[in-house]
Amino acid sequence: LSSKKTDSEISDLGEEGWIRLIRKLVPQSSSRVLIGLGDDASLTRIKSPLISTTDLLIEDVHFIRELHPPRLLGRKALSVNLSDVAAMAGIPRFALLSLGIPPELKRKELEEFLKGFLGQAKRFAVELIGGDTTAAEKMTISVTVLAEVAKARVTLRSGARDSDAVYVTGHLGDASLGLHILRQGKKPITRAPGYPYGTLIRRHLDPAPRLELARDLSRIAHAMIDLSDGLVSDLGHILEETGLRRGRTLSAEIETSRIPLSSAFRKYFKLTSRKPLPDPALRFALQGGEDYELLFTAPSSARVRESLSELARKHGIPITRIGVLHRSKTFFIRLFDPFKKELVLPEPIFEHFSKSRSPRKPEP
Amino acid sequence: LSSKKTDSEISDLGEEGWIRLIRKLVPQSSSRVLIGLGDDASLTRIKSPLISTTDLLIEDVHFIRELHPPRLLGRKALSVNLSDVAAMAGIPRFALLSLGIPPELKRKELEEFLKGFLGQAKRFAVELIGGDTTAAEKMTISVTVLAEVAKARVTLRSGARDSDAVYVTGHLGDASLGLHILRQGKKPITRAPGYPYGTLIRRHLDPAPRLELARDLSRIAHAMIDLSDGLVSDLGHILEETGLRRGRTLSAEIETSRIPLSSAFRKYFKLTSRKPLPDPALRFALQGGEDYELLFTAPSSARVRESLSELARKHGIPITRIGVLHRSKTFFIRLFDPFKKELVLPEPIFEHFSKSRSPRKPEP
Numbered sequence: 001l002s003s004k005k006t007d008s009e010i011s012d013l014g015e016e017g018w019i020r021l022i023r024k025l026v027p028q029s030s031s032r033v034l035i036g037l038g039d040d041a042s043l044t045r046i047k048s049p050l051i052s053t054t055d056l057l058i059e060d061v062h063f064i065r066e067l068h069p070p071r072l073l074g075r076k077a078l079s080v081n082l083s084d085v086a087a088m089a090g091i092p093r094f095a096l097l098s099l100g101i102p103p104e105l106k107r108k109e110l111e112e113f114l115k116g117f118l119g120q121a122k123r124f125a126v127e128l129i130g131g132d133t134t135a136a137e138k139m140t141i142s143v144t145v146l147a148e149v150a151k152a153r154v155t156l157r158s159g160a161r162d163s164d165a166v167y168v169t170g171h172l173g174d175a176s177l178g179l180h181i182l183r184q185g186k187k188p189i190t191r192a193p194g195y196p197y198g199t200l201i202r203r204h205l206d207p208a209p210r211l212e213l214a215r216d217l218s219r220i221a222h223a224m225i226d227l228s229d230g231l232v233s234d235l236g237h238i239l240e241e242t243g244l245r246r247g248r249t250l251s252a253e254i255e256t257s258r259i260p261l262s263s264a265f266r267k268y269f270k271l272t273s274r275k276p277l278p279d280p281a282l283r284f285a286l287q288g289g290e291d292y293e294l295l296f297t298a299p300s301s302a303r304v305r306e307s308l309s310e311l312a313r314k315h316g317i318p319i320t321r322i323g324v325l326h327r328s329k330t331f332f333i334r335l336f337d338p339f340k341k342e343l344v345l346p347e348p349i350f351e352h353f354s355k356s357r358s359p360r361k362p363e364p
Numbered sequence: 365l366s367s368k369k370t371d372s373e374i375s376d377l378g379e380e381g382w383i384r385l386i387r388k389l390v391p392q393s394s395s396r397v398l399i400g401l402g403d404d405a406s407l408t409r410i411k412s413p414l415i416s417t418t419d420l421l422i423e424d425v426h427f428i429r430e431l432h433p434p435r436l437l438g439r440k441a442l443s444v445n446l447s448d449v450a451a452m453a454g455i456p457r458f459a460l461l462s463l464g465i466p467p468e469l470k471r472k473e474l475e476e477f478l479k480g481f482l483g484q485a486k487r488f489a490v491e492l493i494g495g496d497t498t499a500a501e502k503m504t505i506s507v508t509v510l511a512e513v514a515k516a517r518v519t520l521r522s523g524a525r526d527s528d529a530v531y532v533t534g535h536l537g538d539a540s541l542g543l544h545i546l547r548q549g550k551k552p553i554t555r556a557p558g559y560p561y562g563t564l565i566r567r568h569l570d571p572a573p574r575l576e577l578a579r580d581l582s583r584i585a586h587a588m589i590d591l592s593d594g595l596v597s598d599l600g601h602i603l604e605e606t607g608l609r610r611g612r613t614l615s616a617e618i619e620t621s622r623i624p625l626s627s628a629f630r631k632y633f634k635l636t637s638r639k640p641l642p643d644p645a646l647r648f649a650l651q652g653g654e655d656y657e658l659l660f661t662a663p664s665s666a667r668v669r670e671s672l673s674e675l676a677r678k679h680g681i682p683i684t685r686i687g688v689l690h691r692s693k694t695f696f697i698r699l700f701d702p703f704k705k706e707l708v709l710p711e712p713i714f715e716h717f718s719k720s721r722s723p724r725k726p727e728p
Contacts, residue, residue, distance in 0.1 A: 034413055038605055039521050040451035040589055041417035043513070048412060049398055053405035056462035056496045056506055087404035098420035098506055132420045142420055142462055142506035149407070157403050225404055241402055 018101075018110075018133055025114055026128050032093065033127055042129035044146075046093055051147035051154070053084040059102075059138040067182050070109040072205045073141075074116025080228065081145040082124060082209035083292040087226040088154045089218030090147035092211070094129045095121060097143055100136025124211060150215050155224035155296070157241035160250055164222055165300035166323040167308065169210055169293045171262040172231055173281070176288025178204035181268075199264045207292035213315045214294055220307055221296035230287040231259070232333060232345070234295050239331040249331050254323035257338035259285050276337040286335070286345065297325060382465075382474075382497055389478055390492050396457065397491055406493035408510075410457055415511035415518070417448040423466075423502040431546050434473040436569045437505075438480025444592065445509040446488060446573035447656040451590040452518045453582030454511035456575070458493045459485060461507055464500025488575060514579050519588035519660070521605035524614055528586055529664035530687040531672065533574055533657045535626040536595055537645070540652025542568035545632075563628045571656035577679045578658055584671055585660035594651040595623070596697060596709070598659050603695040613695050618687035621702035623649050640701040650699070650709065661689060 022037060029036045035043035057077055059065050065073075078095060085092045097117060101110065121128055126145065178200035210226075217224065223238045235252055242248050256277055265271075269281040277285065298304050300321065312319040335343040386401060393400045399407035421441055423429050429437075442459060449456045461481060465474065485492055490509065542564035574590075581588065587602050599616055606612050620641055629635075633645040641649065662668050664685065676683040699707040 035518070035520065038608070040448040041415045041454070041511070043413050043415055043452070043518060045412050046414050048409050049407050050410050050414070050510070051405045051407055052458070052460060052494060052508075052510065054460045054462055054494060054496055054506070054508060056464060056498055056504065058464050058498060058500050058504065060501070061464075061499050084404040088407070090405070094416070096416060096418045096508060098418055100420060100422050100425070100504070130416060130418060132418055134420055134422060135425050136422050137424070137502060138500075140420065140422065140464070140504055142418070144416075144418060144460060144508040146414070146416065146510075147405070154399070154407060156399065244402070 021111065022114065022128075025111075025118055027118075027122065029127055029129075033129055036127070036129045037131075042094075042096075044094055044129055046146060047148045049149055051085060051088050051090040051149060052144065053081055053147075054142065054144040055080050055084070057141040059140070064183070065139055068205060070112040071116035071119075074113035074118075075120040075206055077141045077143050078117050078120045078126070078145075079207050079209045080292065081143045082120075082126070082211060083207070083226040083228065085145055085147040086209050086211045086214035087224050087294065088147070088156070089150055089215050089224070090154065091150050091215075092124055092126045092145050092147040094146040095126050095143060097128060097131040098141070099131070099133050100138070100140030101133060102136055102139055105139065124209070150218070153218050155214070155218045155221050156245075157223055157225050157238050158245035159221075160223040160238050160242040160248070160297045160325055162248070162250065162325060162327040163300070164297035164325045165321045166235065166252060166254065166295070166297055166325065167319055167321050168227070168231070168260060168295050169213060169317050169319050170291065171260045171265065171318070172227070172291055172293065173265055173285035173288045174200050174203040174262050175207060175290040175292070176204070176230075177265060177268060177284045178202065179290075180284070197264055197268060199262065200268070204290065207290060209292060210294050210317065213311065213317055216311050216314070217294065217296060220298050220304055222298055224294055224296040227291045227293045227295050228289055230289040231295065232286050233289070235333055238295070238297065239333070243331055249328055250325045251328035251331055252323055252325050252333045254333065254335050255338075256282060256286070256335055256343060258320060258322045260318055260320040260322075261285060276339070282343070283345070300324065385475065386478065386492075389475075389482055391482075391486070393491055393493075397493055400491070400493045401495075406458075406460075408458055408493055410510060411512045413513055415449060415452050415454040415513060416508065417445055417511075418506065418508040419444050419448070421505040423504070428547070429503055432569060434476040435480035435483075438477035438482075439484040439570055441505045441507050442481050442484045442490070442509075443571050443573045444656065445507045446484075446490070446575060447571070447590040447592065449509055449511040450573050450575045450578035451588050451658065452511070452520070453514055453578050453588070454518065455514050455579075456488055456490045456509050456511040458510040459490050459507060461492060461495040462505070463495070463497050464502070464504030465497060466500055466503055469503065488573070514582070517582050519578070519582045519585050521587055521589050521602050522609035523585075524587040524602050524606040524612070524661045524689055526612070526614065526689060526691040527664070528661035528689045529685045530599065530616060530618065530659070530661055530689065531683055531685050532591070532595070532624060532659050533577060533681050533683050534655065535624045535629065535682070536591070536655055536657065537629055537649035537652045538564050538567040538626050539571060539654040539656070540568070540594075541629060541632060541648045542566065543654075544648070561628055561632060563626065564632070568654065571654060573656060574658050574681065577675065577681055580675050580678070581658065581660060584662050584668055586662055588658055588660040591655045591657045591659050592653055594653040595659065596650050597653070599697055602659070602661065603697070607695055613692055614689045615692035615695055616687055616689050616697045618697065618699050619702075620646060620650070620699055620707060622684060622686045624682055624684040624686075625649060638702075640703070646707070647709070664688065
């Protein structure tokens, strides 16, 4: 910890000052909150069964502080947890926020971070009820979200069935490609007018949790997960959990030409619809993480497809069928190009621990 | 992140391997756990109102990895959260554990850490239901604990009253003095036979959450907090919260000669009972944090004192009256030596953010 200080550095704010800042910015709590910030623990009213999820974000592993506007970083810290709640089709209620704060962080940056977090909380009716703060070398963000079950229905990873179709919401690969572009540019350029890849960068900086869509999908989906690790890894999680919990061994066939790609993504790789995806594009789309879209399995019947089209229109988010599941002896994922030729990914399908989610590591 | 690897380094375990390790070590879950580890979020049965608390521990800020046996570190990571639950007189049920893992951490160390965490969880009937893992430069531990209210009664920081006596459990200053000794020795020496300060070091490495005692105290205490920041800071929190939430402005008078000190602590500073505490001893006792004892206020009536003596005997933990609260115009804490002389602490009473809980910084 540096002993060098300026007026605006966080070490001069003090822990007490930081708590006062939070209390100033946090809105009046609802009647669900009996004890919020300021005691040893919070005390809240919430329905059982309780959904709980937590994510840990560390500077230079999950985000690059100089390239991530603090307001969007605060928003993302909550969004990635809300995305996990979405994958369960839950209704988020409360959040706990712990921060490790580097001494050189400006008070203004911290305030912006908090405003981003609290703005997103307000949008989804989530209340900040607790947390912890400490000094740290790298900015460290740990968020826990507590949620209720909507209409006594949750969607799990483990519910996939033989002959289910595999669907995804939105577009894949944008967030990881956005990070790649952001790193090349070395500065946040989301607001530059006419800059063609702003939408890609925005998808990395400010992912949207699909909470409302997920609750509608829970009436249809057999299994659901949010896309945080990348399509291949996350589909692997569905197959693995279905095997572990239901004893159902399934394999997946994915038609890579069906993977939904945004126009900005296509433009970046100069893609035309006829040709198979070139290798780098394929890897961003299949293995780039952090799109925070939903991946789910459901019947491929005409009735289901019609319902999904309606939901896509209602929420303004595309829903695309990209493959199918089959019963099999072991679980595996096969990828096919538009000419039914099987593709082999140059890297192992499951990411290695030391590389997972690390923006400083070589790109996919 | 280093690219140098050996067989036993964690980067070779892989995230999937780490999840398999956790699943291997986590015992069969109870019927309270509908969905535990392995999905996007957990789903559990718990009574409302819900107690929730979270703590963030970072290497070189809260602990020194080379000096902290990993099994005890795992235990402490849970204990400090259980201590917050104790301060509310709650019954802990579930824990979420997020870990940032440096690439050089050995698989064996991680397994030991997890065993320490799970051993303490088992002891207090807490179930591990979720978490997150990622690479990190410094080992980073974020724990959230969810708890129920015992007999519809919680104890808050904000309940202090005029004329209350101030009480503490156990001995103060041991943990911070233990850390000081540990740093001088530069190696963990808890098991060395005949080493006189092992108990002090142990109090830093492995604090005991006072859950059962706290639930008994909740029938008597008006306000309660666990001692994580140090006596003066934590008593300040009680006064501040009582002022904020109840509009009651109170000041405290503490008789420093009444502060309970362990025989090891007295031996280290060569203390006799007659003389005022020398400055360094005073500062460890008053401002050294992390004792995780309970600080509470309650009437000083003979009946209450008798009840507290009984509880002290029942739990084998001393309970000591160290001062008194008075109504006042502003809130403040006054400290007196055995000759009723007022003491002035050389440093501001509330710790500065950048210094709080940092073992690398100058000692108190």
